[in-house]
Amino acid sequence: MMRLIHGLSYVFYIGWAIVTGSLTIVVRQFLPGRSYAHPMIVEVPLRCVTDLEVTLFASSITITPGTLVTAIAAGTSTQPPVLFVHALFEDSEESALEGLYDMESRLLAMTRGRAPTTAASTVTEVEQEEGRP
């Protein structure tokens, strides 16, 4: 029952995100004096585990205007799966990640019946586990 309510609210959330994102893309063309877009590719370590969750999340990101999934790295036993997301209209990497994690929490509330309580591991933690600089 809770999953149904979360699922309905997620559908409305995605619909609202599509509308506002489309308006952003259209309206920003007519705002003079500022550059149109700030493209960035951010790295998003996921809390999604199953294939269904990862697929739904990647599709939700892509259907939202202004964000686009460019690559998906499969998770291993020690690392979460990672999405690389191309974002156009975000001010900074932090605000982009914040919006994406908000969407992910709503999606996991739909598939699991409750929102996850743990925060996602940050990019630096993932890099340290891999031993990258």
Next chain:
Amino acid sequence: MNDAVATALVGVFGISGSLLMLFSALAMFRVRDALSRINVFSPATGLGMPLIVAAVYVYDIHTEGFSWGSLLMAVAAVLCLIIVSSVASNTLSRASVLSGQPVYRKTAPNRLARPPAGVVDEDPDSPDQPRAGA
């Protein structure tokens, strides 16, 4: 439904859907690389085409009356447009990245552009060593 309401709804949905297609196409000229162009075209497929479907559905109700068949067709068309558009954008962006399309140089941060280990020639004598892949 009377004539005026139906005509107004068809006009609002149809024209706003068409304008979204037009402005998405214009937005493609404002960005510089393939990934951004795939990105800014999603209003057309995610919102513009469903709005045109809605216009057709209102027109259908007005001329032929309500029927469950046409409602089912309209809902299925909108859902399929959104799902197909999402999967197609994913496929396009994967194809564009894997085929080595250049990414706009002002894309910052670009987390995808981390060179493989051993590729970057690190000079230990250099005073300001740039971070690899930054």
